[in-house]
Amino acid sequence: MIAGASIQYSSKTADFDLRESISRLQGQIDLLCYGILDENTEEENSQFLHKLKNGADNLYQILNYSIIDKANRLEQVVKELNEMNKIIKKKNMQIKIDINLARRVQQNLIPLKPLIIPELKIASHYKPIEEVGGDFFEFMTNRENTLGLFISDVSGHGISAAFVTAMLKVACSMFRDVSFHPGEFLMSLNNYIYGKISDNFLTVSYNVFDYKNKLLKYANAGHPNPFIYRKKSGELIELEAAGTVVGAFSGLTYEEKEITLECGDRILFYTDGLIEVVNKNDELYGEERLALCLKENINKPLDDFLKIIMDEVDLYRSGTEIQDDIAIIAVDVKS
Numbered sequence: 001m002i003a004g005a006s007i008q009y010s011s012k013t014a015d016f017d018l019r020e021s022i023s024r025l026q027g028q029i030d031l032l033c034y035g036i037l038d039e040n041t042e043e044e045n046s047q048f049l050h051k052l053k054n055g056a057d058n059l060y061q062i063l064n065y066s067i068i069d070k071a072n073r074l075e076q077v078v079k080e081l082n083e084m085n086k087i088i089k090k091k092n093m094q095i096k097i098d099i100n101l102a103r104r105v106q107q108n109l110i111p112l113k114p115l116i117i118p119e120l121k122i123a124s125h126y127k128p129i130e131e132v133g134g135d136f137f138e139f140m141t142n143r144e145n146t147l148g149l150f151i152s153d154v155s156g157h158g159i160s161a162a163f164v165t166a167m168l169k170v171a172c173s174m175f176r177d178v179s180f181h182p183g184e185f186l187m188s189l190n191n192y193i194y195g196k197i198s199d200n201f202l203t204v205s206y207n208v209f210d211y212k213n214k215l216l217k218y219a220n221a222g223h224p225n226p227f228i229y230r231k232k233s234g235e236l237i238e239l240e241a242a243g244t245v246v247g248a249f250s251g252l253t254y255e256e257k258e259i260t261l262e263c264g265d266r267i268l269f270y271t272d273g274l275i276e277v278v279n280k281n282d283e284l285y286g287e288e289r290l291a292l293c294l295k296e297n298i299n300k301p302l303d304d305f306l307k308i309i310m311d312e313v314d315l316y317r318s319g320t321e322i323q324d325d326i327a328i329i330a331v332d333v334k335s
Contacts, residue, residue, distance in 0.1 A: 134161025
């Protein structure tokens with residue numbers, strides 16, 4: 001006689017029982033296929049078929065229970081995931097609202113409209129890699145015949161860097177009484193910023209144009225040096241001044257220098273996101289290419305010149321991602 005399949009289902013042993021039942025059922029089917037029933041009496045065959053049916057019924061119950069149980073658990077998981085997805089979507093929507101608000105605030109912080117000064121022509125370009133960025137520039141015109149030009153780059157990107165730019169906007173207003181002395185201005189700015197921006201720091205180029213007397217005073221805090229291209233002589237001048245980044249150390253002082261400007265000079269201020277663009281070979285765009293672009297396009301109108309720079313950078317990078325915010329200010333000295 002062939003023993004029937006007697007199966008008791010429990011949640012802890014469901015998988016074992018399922019495998020055991022299938023194995024037993026397969027064995028009985030195999031025996032049936034080999035003609036074992038032909039060798040038994042009619043009563044034995046009846047008992048065997050009854051046990052086979054019971055085994056099949058038990059297997060069906062286990063499979064059915066297992067499928068229903070797994071389906072119920074899967075339904076519960078899907079329900080929980082849907083609830084989590086709703087929460088995430090709601091939070092993402094709020095984040096987008098906050099970022100859009102921050103973007104609008106920052107757009108109001110940065111003077112994107114050109115200044116109208118008869119002795120100077122000014123153009124600017126700003127390209128953050130995220131909705132908001134850490135590059136910032138400002139113009140200060142409190143004293144007659146002078147213009148303060150501030151350009152900076154906050155370490156990091158996104159919301160945290162944008163918050164620091166908001167502080168810089170306030171600081172530029174706070175220190176207007178020393179804003180016509182670049183070295184003193186950067187010293188005051190550093191004393192104000194130090195200890196308030198956690199591990200962040202910023203590079204700054206601060207410059208004061210005395211456009212009536214055609215003088216430029218400047219100081220630098222770890223920022224890329226501006227370029228002057230002299231149209232009359234074809235000379236390229238790099239405006240170097242010693243100074244450490246703002247916000248990293250207390251009690252710093254900054255070197256202040258002065259240069260005489262000439263009619264036809266073009267001065268270029270920028271953040272390092274411009275020269276640190278890389279191509280597919282991981283090679284930097286660099287200062288030399290930027291200086292060459294300045295020389296070759298000295299006769300182009302300022303707005304066209306800035307577009308040429310960005311077009312050249314885009315061509316150079318050949319589809320590689322820009323890794324940092326880019327800010328550019330170009331100034332032409334007029335008669």
